[in-house]
Amino acid sequence: MDDPFVIAGESFNSRLIMGTGGSPSMEVLDRALLASGTELTTVAMRRVDPAATGSVPELLAARGIRVLPNTAGCYTAAEAVRVATLAREALGTNWVKLEVIADERTLLPDPLELLTAAEQLVADGFVVLPYTNDDPVLARRLEQAGCAAVMPLGSPIGSGLGIRNQHNIELIVESAGVPVVLDAGIGTASDAAIAMELGCAAVLLATSVTRARDPELMAAAMRQGVSAGRLAFLAGRVPRRRYALASSPPVT
Amino acid sequence: MTMTVILNGQERRSADPLSLADAVALLTAAPSGVAAAVNGEVVRRAAWPLTQLADGDEIEVVTAVQGG
Numbered sequence: 001m002d003d004p005f006v007i008a009g010e011s012f013n014s015r016l017i018m019g020t021g022g023s024p025s026m027e028v029l030d031r032a033l034l035a036s037g038t039e040l041t042t043v044a045m046r047r048v049d050p051a052a053t054g055s056v057p058e059l060l061a062a063r064g065i066r067v068l069p070n071t072a073g074c075y076t077a078a079e080a081v082r083v084a085t086l087a088r089e090a091l092g093t094n095w096v097k098l099e100v101i102a103d104e105r106t107l108l109p110d111p112l113e114l115l116t117a118a119e120q121l122v123a124d125g126f127v128v129l130p131y132t133n134d135d136p137v138l139a140r141r142l143e144q145a146g147c148a149a150v151m152p153l154g155s156p157i158g159s160g161l162g163i164r165n166q167h168n169i170e171l172i173v174e175s176a177g178v179p180v181v182l183d184a185g186i187g188t189a190s191d192a193a194i195a196m197e198l199g200c201a202a203v204l205l206a207t208s209v210t211r212a213r214d215p216e217l218m219a220a221a222m223r224q225g226v227s228a229g230r231l232a233f234l235a236g237r238v239p240r241r242r243y244a245l246a247s248s249p250p251v252t
Numbered sequence: 253m254t255m256t257v258i259l260n261g262q263e264r265r266s267a268d269p270l271s272l273a274d275a276v277a278l279l280t281a282a283p284s285g286v287a288a289a290v291n292g293e294v295v296r297r298a299a300w301p302l303t304q305l306a307d308g309d310e311i312e313v314v315t316a317v318q319g320g
Contacts, residue, residue, distance in 0.1 A: 019320040029318065044319025047260040047312065048279045048286060057285050057316045070320040085294045086314050090287035097320060206320060 003230065005202050007179050008095070008127045008148040010066075012039045015196070016226045017068070017181065018219075019206025022158075026054040028215050033063060036209065036219035042068045042097050045087050057091060068129070070097040075110070077117035084121055096121060097151070097183075097204075098130040107157040111138050115145060122146035131183050134164075136171040139180075149178050151204060154195065155185030158207040162191040166198060173199035189218075189225030196229025197237065258310040273300035275311050288313045 004011040018038040023029035033041060043056050060067050069087030074080040077100060084096040100117050102110035109132055121128045127148045132138055134152040142150050152172055155161035162185060163169060173180050179201035186192050186205040195203050203226050212218035254265050259275055266274075272295055276288055288295055289312045295303050305311065 020318040021320055023318055042320030043316040045287075045314045046317045046319075048315050050279050052317075055285060055316075056318055067316065068320075069316060072319050082289065082292060082294065083314075086287040086289060086312075087316070088287075089294055089296060090285055090314065091316060099320070 001231075003234070005179070007129070007201075012202075013037075014039045014223075014226075015202040015230055016192075016223055017041065017183075017202055017204040018209065019070075019204065020056055020210070021072075021206050022210035023215065024210075026056075026059060029056075029210070030059055030063070032209050032215040032219040033060075033065060034219075035216045035223065037223045038065060040066045040068055042070045042204070042206070043091075044070055044072045045083050045090065066095075067091055067093060068095055068097050069093065070131075071099045071117075072101075074100050074117075075102070075113070076100065077113045077120060080113070080117040081120050081124070084117075084126060085124075088126070094125055095127045096129065098128050098147075109133050109153075111135070114138075115141055118142055118145045118147055129181070134168040134172070136168060136175065139172045139176060143176060143178050147178065149181050149201075150176060151181040151183035153184040154182050154191065157184045159185055160187030160208055161185050162187050163194055163198070166194070169195070169198045169200065186222075189221040192222050192225035193229035193232070196226055197232050199233055202226075255305070255307045257305050257308070260311070260313055270305045271301050272303035272305060272311065275305060276300060276313050279313050280315075286313060286315050 005015045014037045016038050018041045071080040071083040080100045100110050100113040101107050118128050129149045130142050131151050139150040154163035181202045182195035182200045183204040186208045192203045209215050209218045256265050
């Protein structure tokens with residue numbers, strides 16, 4: 001079935017956006033990325049380490065995966081804009097996963113700094129994909145600011161708690177005119193499927209794969225979870241009923 | 253006269269004038285996939301050789317790593 005995921009005019013066959021953080025090695029990461037089928041994958045920007053071996057952008061390029069730099073670790077709009085600008089210069093892409101966090105313990109987005117950064121980056125010609133709270137009002141404000149997608153969290157980054165407020169995700173999906181990407185909190189394949197069943201256009205995850213006992217196997221599970229959830233969403237689930245509805249004809 | 257710059261958080265002294273391209277070369281031989289900022293201002297790669305560093309400048313040289 002031809003069902004492309006389109007974001008900022010770019011078309012992807014895979015609806016699974018991967019992160020690369022937490023992987024025990026480049027070899028394990030490579031196998032997990034292949035098993036996931038992803039076509040879009042995040043990286044972080046950090047100081048050059050002269051002793052580092054292996055390059056994540058080179059690995060992604062070799063696999064034909066588009067690189068999506070993030071602004072992880074930024075606490076203010078000014079920092080995030082600077083990191084996005086460095087990433088554009090280093091990687092030659094104007095796409096950015098915008099992350100502006102409020103504190104170390106929860107890693108929750110700071111909504112005011114996030115919106116300020118989004119406005120500045122859109123004005124500077126970036127394709128902005130903001131990691132946001134599961135707040136329908138903030139999602140709407142980010143879309144109005146010109147973001148190419150909104151990426152609400154299911155639960156805090158790396159927590160594996162799944163989607164804590166499905167109702168809010170549904171509300172965001174209902175009113176969004178840009179793709180909604182469920183970002184953060186996915187613990188296992190059923191969480192990814194639920195995100196897609198709720199109508200999300202894609203899922204972004206890292207920890208649940210990279211820190212799984214078998215990252216490659218979990219990547220394959222996530223791929224199928226996303227696909228199954230998408231098909232179920234398109235097919236339309238049956239209404240929930242209070243009492244039974246016989247599926248066999250009555251005995252006559 | 254020696255010059256001191258802060259390169260990725262570390263003090264570096266130089267007896268000769270340093271360009272931003274020289275400073276980047278102190279950290280990495282293969283500057284593709286690398287970006288640099290001087291005192292918080294991002295400098296485009298094409299301008300690195302023309303950008304002369306001044307005493308006390310803070311230089312950040314970054315690249316993409318696993319994350320997100």
